[in-house]
C-alpha cells in the first residue's frame with residue numbers, strides 16, 4: 001500500500017536548491033524556485049536560452065557539466081529535471097544517502113517529493129496533489145482556481161476547462177474563438193477580420209470528429225505573472241503547444257500541464273527575420289496538425305511584438321487566430337515606477353517609440369526631430385543602447401535638457417529598478433547606475449508629477 005504524501009509549504013528563501021538538467025522541465029520549474037527566494041544551483045552541460053538569461057542576470061548559479069555528488073553539499077532540496085533514468089536514479093541515490101528530498105521529473109514513483117499543481121492568488125497559494133496523477137491534480141487545481149475567480153462571472157465556465165483534445169476542450173475553444181476577434185481562413189481578409197465579426201467557429205467545428213487547431217496570440221503582460229489578462233490566462237490553460245518569448249513571466253510556464261509542448265522562441269537560431277519565419281512556420285504547422293497553439297508574448301502582442309506578422313502568416317495558411325491584448329510595458333513600466341503617462345494639466349498625449357535604431361540610421365522610421373517638438377510624454381522602448389544619441393537628437397531639436405526623465409528596468413518584477421534623471425543627464429546616469437534591458441525610458445513632465 002502506498003501511504004499518503006504529507007503536504008508541506010517549503011520556505012526556501014536563501015536555501016540551496018539543486019536543479020539537475022537545463023532543458024524545458026528545468027525552464028518550467030526554476031521560476032517558482034526563484035520566486036520562493038531559493039538559492040538555485042543549476043547543474044547541466046547546456047541550458048535553454050531562458051535559463052541562460054536567468055544565469056546572465058545573476059539570479060542563479062550554473063555549473064556547466066554533468067552532476068557530481070558534491071553538488072548536493074549544503075542542499076535542502078533537489079529537482080531532477082533530466083530524462084535519462086540511469087542518471088536521474090544516481091542523483092536521487094546520492095540525495096537519499098544525504099537525506100535530501102528529491103523531486104524527479106522522469107519517475108514520480110521513485111521520487112521522495114512531489115511538486116503539486118499550483119494556483120496563486122496574491123498571497124494565497126493553493127497546491128494540489130493528485131495521488132501521483134498529475135492530470136487529476138491539474139483538473140482539481142483548475143476547478144479551485146475557477147472557484148477563487150468568482151469575480152470573473154459566467155464567461156469563465158467549467159466548459160472551458162476541458163482537456164484539449166476532449167470534446168469539452170474543443171467546445172470551450174470554439175466558444176472562445178467565436179467571442180473574440182479572429183482572423184478567419186479567408187487569407188487576405190485575415191487582418192481585417194481580426195478586429196471584426198468573422199469567426200473561426202466554422203473552422204473549429206469543421207471536420208466532424210477531428211478538432212481543428214488554431215493559434216492564440218496572447219499578451220503575457222510586462223513581467224508580473226498576475227498581469228496577464230483573465231482571457232489570456234484561460235486560453236493558456238487550454239493550450240497544447242505554447243511558443244514563448246524570453247520576456248514572458250516564467251511563473252506562467254510553471255503552471256502549464258506537463259504534457260504541453262513548450263517551444264522556446266528565443267532558442268530558434270538564425271537572424272531575426274529567419275527566426276520569425278521559423279516561428280510562423282511552427283505556429284502554422286502545429287495548428288494545422290490540430291493543436292491549440294498559444295503564442296505567448298511579453299507585454300502586448302502588437303506593440304513591437306511582431307504579432308501582426310504572425311497573424312498574417314496564419315491567415316495566409318488558413319489557420320484561425322484569436323488575439324488577446326496584453327498589458328504593455330510602455331504604459332505599465334512607467335506606472336509601476338509611479339509615473340502616469342498622462343496627467344491633467346501636465347501631458348495630454350503620450351508617444352511610444354522604439355529606440356532600437358540610432359536616430360541617424362537610414363533604416364529608422366522615427367522622426368526624432370518632430371518628436372522633440374512635442375510637449376507630451378515620450379516612452380522609448382528598446383532604447384538603452386542608443387540613448388545617448390537619442391537624447392542628444394531630442395535636445396538638438398528643441399526639447400529642453402532639464403525635461404524630467406526616468407528609466408524603469410524589469411518593471412513589475414521583484415527586480416525592478418528605477419532611475420530618475422533629466423533628458424540631459426539620463427544617458428550618463430544610466431551607465432553609472434549600470435541599468436540593463438529590458439527597460440523603458442520615459443521623458444516628460446509626468447516624471448515626478450506624483451512625487452510628494
Ligand SMILES: C[S@@+](CC[C@H](N)C(=O)[O-])C[C@H]1O[C@@H](n2cnc3c(N)ncnc32)[C@H](O)[C@@H]1O
Nearest residue numbers: 299300303305328329381382410411438439440
Ligand atoms: C520587443 S519589445 C516588446 C514590447 C512588448 N510587446 C510590450 O508591449 O511591452 C521589448 C522591449 O519592451 C520593453 N519591456 C518589456 N518588458 C519590460 C519590463 N518588464 N520592464 C521594462 N521594459 C520592458 C523594453 O524596452 C524591451 O526592450
